[in-house]
Amino acid sequence: MSSALSPFHPIHLCQPDPGKSCSACCGLYNWKDHSRAALESILAMQTELLSVHLPEGTIDAYRAAREKKLKNTKLCHDIYNCEFIGFLNQDHTRVGCLAHPAVNNGRDFRDLCLYGHEICHNHFCPAYSCLSIIEQTSVVLSIDDWYLYGLTITDIDLVKDFFKHVENRIGDSIKEKHIRQPEAQRALKDFFMLKLHWPYKARQPRLGKYYFTQTEYAIARIEYHKRWGILPSIYDSILVSLESDFASVEELRTAERMIEEKILLFIHACGLV
Secondary structure (H helix, E strand, C coil), X not given: CCCCCECCECCCCCCCECCECCCHHHCCXXXXXXXXXXXXXXXXXXXXXXXXXXXXXXXXXXXXXXXXXXXXXXXXXXXXXXXXXXXXXXXXXXXXXXXXXXXXXXXXXXXXXXXXXXXXXXXXXXXXXXXXXXXXXXXXXXXXXXXXXXXXXXXXXXXHHHHHHHHHHHCCCCCHHHHCCXXXXXXXXXXXXXXXXXXXXXXXXXXXXXXXXXXXXXXXXXXXXXXXXXXXXXXXXXXXXXXXXXXCHHHHHHHHHHXXXXXXXXXXXXXXX
C-alpha cells in the first residue's frame, strides 16, 4: 500500500514505527504452520534470495530457488502468498515488501507480483476503516513485535470486542490519555498475548475466527447450546477470535474468567476504578 498518510488514514498501520510492521494482506500468515519460527524462516529465506535475484532481474531463478527451499504448505490455496515479502532491516523487526521502490532506490518491482503496483499502492485493509483511531492507536502502542502486531491489528473482532466490554464496564469511552499510560499499554499487551499462548486453541488449522479447507475458508462457531445446553458466552467473539475449542463447559468458564481478568486489569491500569 501507499507509504503516504491521508486525513482519512492518519495512522500508517502497515508500517507504524521502526520496531514493527504488518504484511498480513500479503499472505504472511497463510501457511499451515504460521508459527513465529516458521514465518521467520520463510521471510529470512526470501530476503536472502531476493537480495541477489531482484537487482539482477533473475526472477525465474528466484522463484525456482524459493520453491526448492519452501518447507511449508498454504493454509488456503485461493489466498495469495506474496513471494516478495521479507525483512526490511537487519534486526528482523520489520516485515514488508522487498519489491517496493522505497527499498530499491526508487525502482518499483511490484508489477512482478500477482496484484501489481497499483493494487498494492492503493489497498487499505479493513483495520483502517473498522477500527477507531483509539483502537488503532492502542494496538500500535501496546505491541512491539511484528508477529503479534500483524495477528492483532487484523483481528477486528478481538480488538473491538475487548474495548466494547471495557467501555460497557466503565460506562464511558476510552480516551487517548488512558492508552498513553505505560501500565495500560502493558495490560493491553497482556490481553493480546493470549493469541500466542491461549490454552484452549483448536488443533485444526485456524487463523483467528476463520477455519480453512484447501480452497475455502469460513467463520468458526462455538456450539454452546448443542454441546452444553447453554446460551452463548458474552465473550463469544473474543473466544472465537482466540481459536477456542473447549472440551467441557468447565474449560469455557475458566476461559471466560481469564478474559474477565484481562479486562479488569486494563481498567485498573487506566485508573478507571
